[in-house]
Amino acid sequence: MPEKVLMKGNEALAEAAIQAGCRHFFGYPITPQTELAAYMSKRMPKVGGTYLQAESEVAAVNMVLGAAAAGVRAMTSSSSPGISLKTEGISYMAGSDLPALIINVQRGGPGLGGIQPSQADYWQATRATGHGDFQILVFAPSTVQEMVNLVSDAFDLADQYRMPAMILADGMLGQMMEPVALPENSGKTLPEKPWSASGHHGERKHNVVNSLYLTPQALESLIRDRFHRYEVIREKEQRAEEYLTEDADVVLVAYGASSRVARSAVEAARENGIKAGLIRPITLWPYPVDAIERAIPTVKAFLSVEMSMGQMVDDVKLAVNGRRPVYFYGRTGGMIPTPNEVLEEIRKIAGGM
């Protein structure tokens, strides 16, 4: 076990990406994500990699597209307004079946919004990181250590399923320091990418990486193939942590920073004699519907806790499908809910049962 060090979430994400074999980073500074790019600018040259601060977010994401098409591990990172600019490139990558990692250290929106932590990009991450029929993998870490662990998983699964992956963090997780054990460079070989446009050396037909299909039949068939892949992912890649859910009357559902607040509220509720539990989605797409399903037989009500006006609550409702009441509590605009506020909501729900 390597020695634990204190690292900011943003720096830990960057180092974890390097340890996962990423050697191509294209970015553009924005608070509260900037330490990630700054760390990359220092480290990448030392490991023989490329750090490039592009002229804009749009340029950066298209550089990621180009690098991914050439078959290398590539990534970009930004915060909410910057991610909006990157959505065009993400859609093109999804339409070209390209693996890449995009990190969103969320801040308050819409527009330039604010710079304090937020989870108001849930809909964007899980529904529309660009135009067209597609999904990307979305991971939601809640500790700095989990950020580190999910970076290499995200790269691996993106390669395996040939699609973009996102880590949806927030300003709190990016800025805070926690102890982390960094993975030793595993030295594992990255998967072969025989589809990549990396030079055929006269030995094979040239590969084409493209998202333009002018024949509707061809495009539909391609999208249907992609959706078959999504079905496999829905079946095999859901992740969630279930905490004190076995006997819980009220189950909170929360991810990322707000799940930390929710966990404290669950513990406080238990101390007050209320049987509360927590489902913490680790994948937001695929959404961990199986964890919700497991809770349904015993739970009396769900409470989605978010740093938004209520976005993930839609997925909780879809999974619950009317079988139990689903409540929502959130703060937005950079405000972070307190455990006491959440406890008060749990009390109200428990009192009404």
Place this chain on the structure above:
Amino acid sequence: MDHLHLILAGFGGQGILFAGKVAAYAGLFDQKEISWLPSYGPEMRGGTANCSVCISNRPIGSPLVVNPNALIVMNRPSLDKFAGAMVPGGVAVVDSALIDKKIDRADVTAYYLPATSMAEEHGLRGLANMILIGKLFRETSFCTEESLWKAIEKCVPARKAEMLGLNKEALRLGMEYQG
């Protein structure tokens, strides 16, 4: 102390974030769960700086300390902002060289020491933060002494090695301060 929910607050440039990092590392060396969360953004630029540090035997929920049980303040606005939020029984350490106000609460224990002038007098300019950490340690035992020394050794970067002795001296001044 079973768990420390510490807020350190003052102006940017007073070493607030660094002092918080030292406290956090001390907790880490004690094999505790810890978190460190800074204020960031315009709040920091030329204005107030603060950070939350949690040290606990259990996993840390929200790293944002709302109701601290320990407080280090290095300017008046911070005292006004955070003193009222302390939990009953909390411990405050106030730099009385910079703040002429007392905490008007009977249910918290406040220690006043002129850390900034003490630092000046001992040739430790800029290390009032460590004096205050030393005092907090003496009054709360939020970590073991061994871990606190280890933490300061960890946090002073190698390129500023000449600062290590001075930081230690400042810590010791705070630990030994009577009053």
